[in-house]
Amino acid sequence: MSEPNWEMLNNRATAAEKEIALIKQKIEWLHQNITTDTSQSIPDANKEEFERLQQENIKLKHRIAILTRTIEAQRGKASAMSNTPQSNTISINNTLWDIFHRAITAAYPNVLNPRVIVTTSNNPKFGDYQCNNAMPLAQELSSSGTKVLPRNVANNIMSKLEESPLIDKYEVAGAGFINIYLKRDFGQLILSNWLKTGEVLPPYVEKKRVIVDFSSPNIAKEMHVGHLRSTIIGDSISRLLEYLGHDVLRLNHIGDWGTQFGMLIAHLQDKFPNYSTVAPPIQDLQAFYKESKIRFDSDEEFKKRAYECVVKLQAFEPDIIKAWKMICDVSRQEFEKVYTRLDIKLVERGESFYQKRMELIVKELESRNLLEEDNGRKVMWGEKRGSGIPLTIIKSDGGFTYDTSDMAAIKQRIEEENADWVIYVTDAGQSLHFQMLESCAQKAGILRSYHRMDHVGFGVVLGEDKKKFKTRSGDTVKLIELLDEGLKRTLEKLKEKGRDKVLSEEDLKAAQESVTYGCIKYADLSHNRNHEYVFSFDKMLEDKGNTAVYLLYALTRIRSIARTAKVTQDELRRHARDTPISLEHEKEWKLAKVLLKFPDIILDISENMYLHPLCEFCYEISCAFTEFYDKCYCVEKNQAGEIVKVHMGRLLLTEATAIVLEKCFVLLGLKPVSRM
Structure with a gap:
C-alpha cells in the first residue's frame, strides 16, 4: 500500500480526535447549563429547554463513543497499510465495527445510530468473524412499514462494504449472516511487527488520568484473605490500564484514623x-x-x-x-x-489524609443546602431522593463517617489529582454505598458528565467446605500464613515431580515462588469476580486445565523449542525482517487468529473490568498452540537426535505466541521462569 493512503487515514484519525475535543467542550457547556440541584423544582418554562439539553448531552456522548472507535479503526488501518511497527496493534473488532457502521449507514441512511453486531465465528466454515445485523435491521424496517427479507438486507449492506487490508472476503450465508474472512497477509504483517519490536504494543485509546483504590487494610489488624481479592484484582486492573498508556495512580486507602x-x-x-x-x-x-x-x-x-x-x-x-x-x-x-x-x-493515602478536607466538604454541602436532618444526623441523598440509603455525612454526636471520608476523597481525587476516572475495588457488599457515593458526587457537581466512576465488586472467598474461608478455630485466615502454606505445598509438588533433582537451588526457589504466587493470583482472576470462589491449593496446583501451573509450564515449553533449535531471541528478531511467518497450515492460521484477538480482549477488559476473559484467552492460546505443535514440526531430527531441519517460519510463530503469553502474564501479575 502506498504512503499517501497512510497519510490520509492518519489525518482522518487526527481530525476525529479534534472533533472529540470540540464535542467535549460542548458537553461541558451543556453541563453548566443543566440544573444540577434536582432537589429544587425546575420552572415549567424551562423544562422543555432542560429536557432538550439533556437529550443533546446524551447524543454527544454517543457521538464521542463512535468517534473513539473510528480513531482506533483508522489508526489500525494506517498501521496495517504502512507496514511500520510504531502503532501495530490493531483492534479487529473496532475496525470491523467502523467498516460495518459506515456500510449500514450508507445502505439505510434513515436508521439512526445503528447498533453494529460483529462477533467471532466459532466455526471456520462460517468465516473468522460474522456481522449479524441483517435480521434485527429487517425487523426494525418491517415494524416501520417497509417489509424486507433479512438476506436482502445483508446483500444491501454487502454492496456498501469497502475494501480493507484486513479482509480477504465477505459472503452472505443462511438467513442473512455476513461471514468475514481475514487476510493471512494481514496476520503475517501484524505478528511480524510484534516480533520485530519484541513486544505487543497496546492498541490506541484516549489517555486518561485514572485512580485505582484497592487493597485498603486497616492499621493494627493483620491482612487476611478478605484483602486478597481486592489486592490481586486492583493490581491487575492497574497493570492493564498502565499498559494502555493511562496515567494511573494506585491508592491504598488504609483505615488509619478513628x-x-x-x-x-x-x-x-x-x-x-x-x-x-x-x-x-x-x-x-x-x-x-x-x-x-x-x-x-x-x-x-x-x-x-x-x-x-x-x-x-x-x-x-x-x-x-x-x-x-x-x-x-x-x-x-x-x-x-x-x-x-x-x-x-x-x-498509601489513609483516612487521616482527608481529615481537614472532610471539614471543608461538610461546610460546602451545608452551604448549598444539600444535607438533611434525620434523627440528629445530617444525611445526603443522591440524584433520586428516596432511592437506596442516604450517605450519613455527620453522625448524631457530631462525628464524621466513612461516607464523609469518601465524599472528601472523591472531591480531592477529581479536583486536586485531576482524575478523569476513579475505580474502587471492594467486595460486592459495598455496591449500594458506591452507587450512592457516585450519585451524591454528581449532585454536588464533583463528578461531571465527562468523568467515569467504577465500583469493581467481587464475591467472597470460600473454603473447601463451601463456607466463608476461615481457620479451624473460626478466625479469618492471615494472608502471610496463606502465602507460607502455598510455598510449602508448591515445594512438595515440585519435589514429587523430581524437579529438585534437575533444577539448581536458585532455579527451584524461583519456580516455587513463581508457581505459588502465580497460582493464588490466577485462581482468583480466572473466576468471574462477581461470583464466590473456592480457595483450594490442590486445584490451584493441578498441572492440567486452565491453571497457572499448566500455563506457566506451557510458556516454558514454548520457549524451550527455540533453545532446542539453537536459535536465540535476537536471531529470531533478525529472521522476522525477511522470513515470513508460516501460516499455510490450518493449525498455524488458527493459532495466529487466536493471537490477533489480544487487543480486543484488552479493550473489552478496560471497559467492563472483568479479568477472567484474559485468563480464558491464555488457555485458548495454549490449546491452539498444542494443536499446532502436534501437527506442525518446528525442528526435525534424525534417528541419532541430530537437527536436520529448522522450520524458521514456524519457529517465528512460536516466538510470537511466547510474546503474547508473556504480555498476558505481566498483566495478570504472574512471573514466568525459564525452567520449571
Whole structure:
C-alpha cells in the first residue's frame, strides 16, 4: 500500500480526535447549563429547554463513543497499510465495527445510530468473524412499514462494504449472516511487527488520568484473605490500564484514623509508658489490638481514657501523634511483607489524609443546602431522593463517617489529582454505598458528565467446605500464613515431580515462588469476580486445565523449542525482517487468529473490568498452540537426535505466541521462569 493512503487515514484519525475535543467542550457547556440541584423544582418554562439539553448531552456522548472507535479503526488501518511497527496493534473488532457502521449507514441512511453486531465465528466454515445485523435491521424496517427479507438486507449492506487490508472476503450465508474472512497477509504483517519490536504494543485509546483504590487494610489488624481479592484484582486492573498508556495512580486507602486508635494509644500508654523514648516491642499488633479491645469493652475507666485519646489525636497533640505514627509504622511494615511477595505497588493515602478536607466538604454541602436532618444526623441523598440509603455525612454526636471520608476523597481525587476516572475495588457488599457515593458526587457537581466512576465488586472467598474461608478455630485466615502454606505445598509438588533433582537451588526457589504466587493470583482472576470462589491449593496446583501451573509450564515449553533449535531471541528478531511467518497450515492460521484477538480482549477488559476473559484467552492460546505443535514440526531430527531441519517460519510463530503469553502474564501479575 502506498504512503499517501497512510497519510490520509492518519489525518482522518487526527481530525476525529479534534472533533472529540470540540464535542467535549460542548458537553461541558451543556453541563453548566443543566440544573444540577434536582432537589429544587425546575420552572415549567424551562423544562422543555432542560429536557432538550439533556437529550443533546446524551447524543454527544454517543457521538464521542463512535468517534473513539473510528480513531482506533483508522489508526489500525494506517498501521496495517504502512507496514511500520510504531502503532501495530490493531483492534479487529473496532475496525470491523467502523467498516460495518459506515456500510449500514450508507445502505439505510434513515436508521439512526445503528447498533453494529460483529462477533467471532466459532466455526471456520462460517468465516473468522460474522456481522449479524441483517435480521434485527429487517425487523426494525418491517415494524416501520417497509417489509424486507433479512438476506436482502445483508446483500444491501454487502454492496456498501469497502475494501480493507484486513479482509480477504465477505459472503452472505443462511438467513442473512455476513461471514468475514481475514487476510493471512494481514496476520503475517501484524505478528511480524510484534516480533520485530519484541513486544505487543497496546492498541490506541484516549489517555486518561485514572485512580485505582484497592487493597485498603486497616492499621493494627493483620491482612487476611478478605484483602486478597481486592489486592490481586486492583493490581491487575492497574497493570492493564498502565499498559494502555493511562496515567494511573494506585491508592491504598488504609483505615488509619478513628475510635480504635484511642483504645490502642491508651493501651500503649499503660503497657509501655516510656514509648516516646524507647520503641516498644509490639510486632504482633493483632494480639495488641485484641488486648486493647477487651479492655475497651470491659473497663469503663479505660473506655473514657480511650475517647479522650481520640479527642487529643484529632487535635494533633504531639505526644499522641507520635504514638499513632508508631502504631501505623508497625502495621505498614507487616503490609509491605505481603505486597513485596505478591509484587504489588501502592501509594498509601489513609483516612487521616482527608481529615481537614472532610471539614471543608461538610461546610460546602451545608452551604448549598444539600444535607438533611434525620434523627440528629445530617444525611445526603443522591440524584433520586428516596432511592437506596442516604450517605450519613455527620453522625448524631457530631462525628464524621466513612461516607464523609469518601465524599472528601472523591472531591480531592477529581479536583486536586485531576482524575478523569476513579475505580474502587471492594467486595460486592459495598455496591449500594458506591452507587450512592457516585450519585451524591454528581449532585454536588464533583463528578461531571465527562468523568467515569467504577465500583469493581467481587464475591467472597470460600473454603473447601463451601463456607466463608476461615481457620479451624473460626478466625479469618492471615494472608502471610496463606502465602507460607502455598510455598510449602508448591515445594512438595515440585519435589514429587523430581524437579529438585534437575533444577539448581536458585532455579527451584524461583519456580516455587513463581508457581505459588502465580497460582493464588490466577485462581482468583480466572473466576468471574462477581461470583464466590473456592480457595483450594490442590486445584490451584493441578498441572492440567486452565491453571497457572499448566500455563506457566506451557510458556516454558514454548520457549524451550527455540533453545532446542539453537536459535536465540535476537536471531529470531533478525529472521522476522525477511522470513515470513508460516501460516499455510490450518493449525498455524488458527493459532495466529487466536493471537490477533489480544487487543480486543484488552479493550473489552478496560471497559467492563472483568479479568477472567484474559485468563480464558491464555488457555485458548495454549490449546491452539498444542494443536499446532502436534501437527506442525518446528525442528526435525534424525534417528541419532541430530537437527536436520529448522522450520524458521514456524519457529517465528512460536516466538510470537511466547510474546503474547508473556504480555498476558505481566498483566495478570504472574512471573514466568525459564525452567520449571
